[in-house]
Amino acid sequence: xxxxxxxxxxxxxxxxEWPLCRVLLMNDSNYPWLLLVPRRADVVEITDLxxxxxNALLGEITRASTALRRAVTPHRINxxxxxxxxxxxxxxxxxxNTDDAAWPKPVWGAVPAQPYTPEALERxxxxxxxxxx
Amino acid sequence: xxxxxxxxxxxxxxxxEWPLCRVLLMNDSNYPWLLLVPRRADVVEITDLxxxxxNALLGEITRASTALRRAVTPHRINxxxxxxxxxxxxxxxxxxNTDDAAWPKPVWGAVPAQPYTPEALERxxxxxxxxxx
Numbered sequence: 001x002x003x004x005x006x007x008x009x010x011x012x013x014x015x016x017e018w019p020l021c022r023v024l025l026m027n028d029s030n031y032p033w034l035l036l037v038p039r040r041a042d043v044v045e046i047t048d049l050x051x052x053x054x055n056a057l058l059g060e061i062t063r064a065s066t067a068l069r070r071a072v073t074p075h076r077i078n079x080x081x082x083x084x085x086x087x088x089x090x091x092x093x094x095x096x097n098t099d100d101a102a103w104p105k106p107v108w109g110a111v112p113a114q115p116y117t118p119e120a121l122e123r124x125x126x127x128x129x130x131x132x133x
Numbered sequence: 134x135x136x137x138x139x140x141x142x143x144x145x146x147x148x149x150e151w152p153l154c155r156v157l158l159m160n161d162s163n164y165p166w167l168l169l170v171p172r173r174a175d176v177v178e179i180t181d182l183x184x185x186x187x188n189a190l191l192g193e194i195t196r197a198s199t200a201l202r203r204a205v206t207p208h209r210i211n212x213x214x215x216x217x218x219x220x221x222x223x224x225x226x227x228x229x230n231t232d233d234a235a236w237p238k239p240v241w242g243a244v245p246a247q248p249y250t251p252e253a254l255e256r257x258x259x260x261x262x263x264x265x266x
Contacts, residue, residue, distance in 0.1 A: 078215045
């Protein structure tokens with residue numbers, strides 16, 4: 001049975017559910033930063049997913065990228081499945097700008113997370129849900 | 134016409150050619166670190182690829198992951214398409230171990246690259262070509 005890793009749960013806010021993945025917003029206002037977590041039990045690497053789920057994941061990654069581009073017109077999208085700290089498979093889809101807090105470095109560990117204020121979180125979620133469905 | 138970005142060329146050694154991607158080894162002995170570069174002109178984001186190329190890329194990413202697991206039995210595979218410094222689409226597939234130089238941090242910028250000695254490079258290439266085809 002799928003259960004969201006508690007560390008991921010603590011760091012994120014739920015946005016929507018897609019056929020394969022739970023779509024989450026990282027609670028860090030430095031970057032518009034989505035996490036896609038396949039709702040499958042005991043999956044660590046992409047190769048642990050069944051081939052049809054791998055294809056669905058690719059589709060949902062491109063869907064998230066396209067939606068972020070429409071919502072916030074970033075300079076670049078960073079996509080990554082790392083999982084060194086949290087083993088449960090999760091894919092980062094991050095909108096990057098040349099004036100963001102970490103540019104051009106990757107975001108992980110670059111600067112401390114800046115949690116959204118309640119108002120900013122509400123605005124961000126509304127903006128994202130409009131394009132993420 | 135496809136042309137490998139000069140910065141990528143300078144930092145890597147060619148390993149093999151797959152149907153979509155040029156497979157390269159990052160010249161950093163800290164980690165077994167592959168780069169996959171689709172041989173397509175003017176591609177920056179995954180969403181710039183035609184859908185059939187996106188599927189081929191996914192297949193080649195899982196192929197590279199599986200091969201790295203067989204060759205070096207890492208603790209974890211990190212997969213990422215960042216491209217903040219080099220725009221040309223390239224996908225990192227990195228074998229990570231809990232005792233490697235950057236663990237558990239991402240590899241980018243963590244420690245200076247350690248170029249392979251000629252002998253170590255020859256060994257690494259032989260080991261990888263045996264599984265990468």
